[in-house]
Amino acid sequence: MTTPSSATKQRQITLVGPQNAGKTTLFNSLTGSSYKTVNYPGSTVSYSVGQVQKKYDVVASVKDTPGIPNLTASSADHEVTLKELFSTDSQNDLILANVDATQLSRHLYVIDQLKECGFPVLVCVTMGDLLKQRGKEIDLKLLSEELGLPVTLVDPRCPLSVGQLTQKIQTFDVEKSSKVQRLFESSQDKDAIQSRFKKVEAIEAKVIKAIPGKEKEPFNWDRLFLHNIFGGLIFATIMVGIFSSIFWLAGWPMDWIDAGTSWLMDVARNSLPESWLTDMVVDGVIAGIGSVVIFLPQIIILFIAMGILEDSGYLARGATIIDKPLTKMGLNGKSFLPLLSGFACAIPAMMAARTIESRKERLITIFIVPLMSCSARLPVYVLLLAFLIPEDKPWIGGLAMTALYVGGIVVGAVVATIISRLPSFRHRGKSPLMLELPAFRKPILKVVGVSTYHRSMHYLKKAGPTIIVISLGLWLLTHLPVVPSDSSEGGSEYATVSQSYAAKLGKVIEPVVEPMGLDWRGGVAMTMGFAAREVFVASMALMYRIEEEDEDELQNRLLASMRTATFDGTDKRIFTTSSAIGLLFFFMVALQCFPTTVTAKAELGGWKIPLIQLVVYTGSAWLGAVTIVQTLRAMGFS
Amino acid sequence: MNLATLKPGTSAVISEIAGGDELSSRLEEIGFNPGCEVSVVSRTPFRGPVAVAIRGTTIALRENEASRIKL
Numbered sequence: 001m002t003t004p005s006s007a008t009k010q011r012q013i014t015l016v017g018p019q020n021a022g023k024t025t026l027f028n029s030l031t032g033s034s035y036k037t038v039n040y041p042g043s044t045v046s047y048s049v050g051q052v053q054k055k056y057d058v059v060a061s062v063k064d065t066p067g068i069p070n071l072t073a074s075s076a077d078h079e080v081t082l083k084e085l086f087s088t089d090s091q092n093d094l095i096l097a098n099v100d101a102t103q104l105s106r107h108l109y110v111i112d113q114l115k116e117c118g119f120p121v122l123v124c125v126t127m128g129d130l131l132k133q134r135g136k137e138i139d140l141k142l143l144s145e146e147l148g149l150p151v152t153l154v155d156p157r158c159p160l161s162v163g164q165l166t167q168k169i170q171t172f173d174v175e176k177s178s179k180v181q182r183l184f185e186s187s188q189d190k191d192a193i194q195s196r197f198k199k200v201e202a203i204e205a206k207v208i209k210a211i212p213g214k215e216k217e218p219f220n221w222d223r224l225f226l227h228n229i230f231g232g233l234i235f236a237t238i239m240v241g242i243f244s245s246i247f248w249l250a251g252w253p254m255d256w257i258d259a260g261t262s263w264l265m266d267v268a269r270n271s272l273p274e275s276w277l278t279d280m281v282v283d284g285v286i287a288g289i290g291s292v293v294i295f296l297p298q299i300i301i302l303f304i305a306m307g308i309l310e311d312s313g314y315l316a317r318g319a320t321i322i323d324k325p326l327t328k329m330g331l332n333g334k335s336f337l338p339l340l341s342g343f344a345c346a347i348p349a350m351m352a353a354r355t356i357e358s359r360k361e362r363l364i365t366i367f368i369v370p371l372m373s374c375s376a377r378l379p380v381y382v383l384l385l386a387f388l389i390p391e392d393k394p395w396i397g398g399l400a401m402t403a404l405y406v407g408g409i410v411v412g413a414v415v416a417t418i419i420s421r422l423p424s425f426r427h428r429g430k431s432p433l434m435l436e437l438p439a440f441r442k443p444i445l446k447v448v449g450v451s452t453y454h455r456s457m458h459y460l461k462k463a464g465p466t467i468i469v470i471s472l473g474l475w476l477l478t479h480l481p482v483v484p485s486d487s488s489e490g491g492s493e494y495a496t497v498s499q500s501y502a503a504k505l506g507k508v509i510e511p512v513v514e515p516m517g518l519d520w521r522g523g524v525a526m527t528m529g530f531a532a533r534e535v536f537v538a539s540m541a542l543m544y545r546i547e548e549e550d551e552d553e554l555q556n557r558l559l560a561s562m563r564t565a566t567f568d569g570t571d572k573r574i575f576t577t578s579s580a581i582g583l584l585f586f587f588m589v590a591l592q593c594f595p596t597t598v599t600a601k602a603e604l605g606g607w608k609i610p611l612i613q614l615v616v617y618t619g620s621a622w623l624g625a626v627t628i629v630q631t632l633r634a635m636g637f638s
Numbered sequence: 639m640n641l642a643t644l645k646p647g648t649s650a651v652i653s654e655i656a657g658g659d660e661l662s663s664r665l666e667e668i669g670f671n672p673g674c675e676v677s678v679v680s681r682t683p684f685r686g687p688v689a690v691a692i693r694g695t696t697i698a699l700r701e702n703e704a705s706r707i708k709l
């Protein structure tokens with residue numbers, strides 16, 4: 001029986017069960033989204049831990065494990081989860097196991113195994129509402145008798161229902177003798193599988209009953225969304241929709257942020273005493289922060305779109321539709337989400353590749369993720385296209401932008417195709433595709449909001465500090481050593497830069513960037529881009545010292561100084577049609593982001609592939625840019 | 639006959655999962671067992687995966703996997 005103290009004792013609740021049964025939703029409802037995600041020791045398999053919210057009156061910590069359909073390991077990741085579950089020092093006072101009422105026999109399979117192992121299980125039946133829509137109902141009491149386990153109905157999306165669940169948890173009694181034993185059942189043993197399915201099938205047949213006169217087969221939307229013709233059209237429409245909203249919708253907030261940053265810089269400059277410290281705060285810190293925040297609108301839009309695709313259930317359909325073309329390149333339908341995330345940022349994208357079972361397919365996916373034009377490249381594209389394209393023909397800019405994105409995808413496809421045909425890869429099998437398509441649902445605002453928030457914060461925390469530190473460092477590099485203002489050239493901005501440490505660094509780089517049509521200043525800006533691409537624009541502003549008097553926005557000022565910048569001691573223009581096109585190509589292909597390389601190392605467990613990636617992409621970007629610049633010049637373009 | 643050749647919108651009962659290898663037991667593990675009713679919901683473009691309804695859910699399988707499932 002429950003003693004009063006049992007409500008206050010810290011307990012360990014573990015969520016176990018198959019995918020798509022509402023496990024994550026239940027976890028979020030129990031913990032109220034204040035959780036953290038941790039990796040199992042020595043692996044990339046991660047799980048979330050959190051505390052049950054105060055309002056529920058249960059003192060317990062909750063752990064969400066990756067979804068598993070059964071307790072017989074078939075993949076390495078699966079094995080990690082099982083080890084953790086059965087390890088002697090993992091304390092599992094209560095296992096909450098979700099089962100989807102609409103596919104009871106498939107989900108009871110693992111429940112039956114859990115019971116056999118002796119875990120203290122409380123079965124949570126979800127999707128009761130969907131079952132009702134199909135004109136059926138479930139007899140919970142009978143189910144509990146048949147299973148020999150306590151059973152409760154819960155809608156993990158509904159706080160009231162979760163509250164009722166926590167009351168059950170409070171009174172749940174763990175038999176002291178419960179000792180867990182690992183199942184020794186081979187995953188190859190078909191007879192064992194079939195007999196277990198027979199058993200749970202029989203239970204399903206008993207407990208699920210048709211509501212008389214109500215039974216109906218609802219329209220299966222997959223007949224439309226996965227249709228031979230319409231399926232592809234819908235997919236294309238959704239993708240075009242997402243990318244156009246990234247460009248058009250994000251335009252306004254980005255303008256506001258740009259204006260806000262300029263305003264803040266002006267205010268800071270006017271209210272702080274004139275000194276080098278003020279310069280550093282304004283040009284280093286504020287401009288640095290501005291260059292991080294400016295991408296947020298686009299990233300947020302992409303994350304919202306991904307959240308909607310995920311929560312509505314469309315993501316699995318997208319993966320199914322795109323599977324065939326992707327297999328031609330040695331990838332898998334499951335590469336779809338990582339590649340799509342790659343348009344926001346390569347770091348979360350590489351982590352999203354964890355769901356791909358085959359090492360080969362996962363490696364190729366991670367390898368080409370950096371070729372998807374991430375949001376950090378966008379400001380660079382915007383700046384250079386604004387330079388290239390006459391203001392009265394904005395549609396050319398739109399086309400050119402699309403071409404850059406498509407260009408990245410095409411290069412990615414080519415690279416993937418080549419790798420998958422390399423001798424050391426050709427013979428490795430492709431993993432089968434067995435993708436469960438969860439029921440279509442109306443996306444829930446809060447769910448999408450929370451996932452967008454978490455992903456955006458992750459981006460900010462990862463990119464923010466680096467970018468600010470780099471902008472500060474760059475500011476110092478371009479301002480030190482201090483040029484006495486009474487010297488002949490002193491005081492002029494150009495003099496400060498050209499005698500700074502940055503200039504010394506630039507002279508070293510110059511031979512490399514010269515064939516691309518750049519001078520040492522462009523070279524420094526490009527090098528800084530290796531910390532994070534978005535730094536390039538801010539660095540350009542610092543290197544080509546923009547005069548502050550103009551009231552215009554940063555970009556217009558920068559464009560003006562790019563148009564007048566010349567090579568040292570000559571009147572030869574640096575930024576011309578050819579050098580700008582060359583730079584665009586360079587940014588499209590080069591792997592200019594150390595955090596990405598570090599992430600690739602963590603995900604692949606070694607430096608070899610990430611370093612190959614770095615050298616190949618950056619090397620071919622340089623070669624391509626040089627070829628473009630020299631060819632264009634030979635053809636008579638400036 | 640096998641699942642890869644079944645017309646969309648029709649259903650049939652599984653007779654066996656061919657091949658004694660890992661793939662066939664994976665299919666059994668996720669619920670494709672002899673005696674079960676399956677139906678093809680739809681086929682994706684360019685002979686891509688087929689969407690199969692089984693045990694109350696829908697699962698996408700490639701032609702290669704689907705052809706293992708004999709009806």
Ligand SMILES: Nc1nc2c(ncn2[C@@H]2O[C@H](COP(=O)(O)OP(=O)(O)O)[C@@H](O)[C@H]2O)c(=O)[nH]1
Pocket residue numbers: 018019020021022023024025026067126127128129130154155156157311312438441444
């Ligand atoms: N209609 C309905 N949807 C639910 C219910 N429980 C969860 N969902 C939805 O099912 C989807 C999958 O849930 P999720 O928690 O991601 O499943 P997991 O794979 O087990 O973690 C989400 O879109 C949930 O909103 C339920 O009881 N009824």
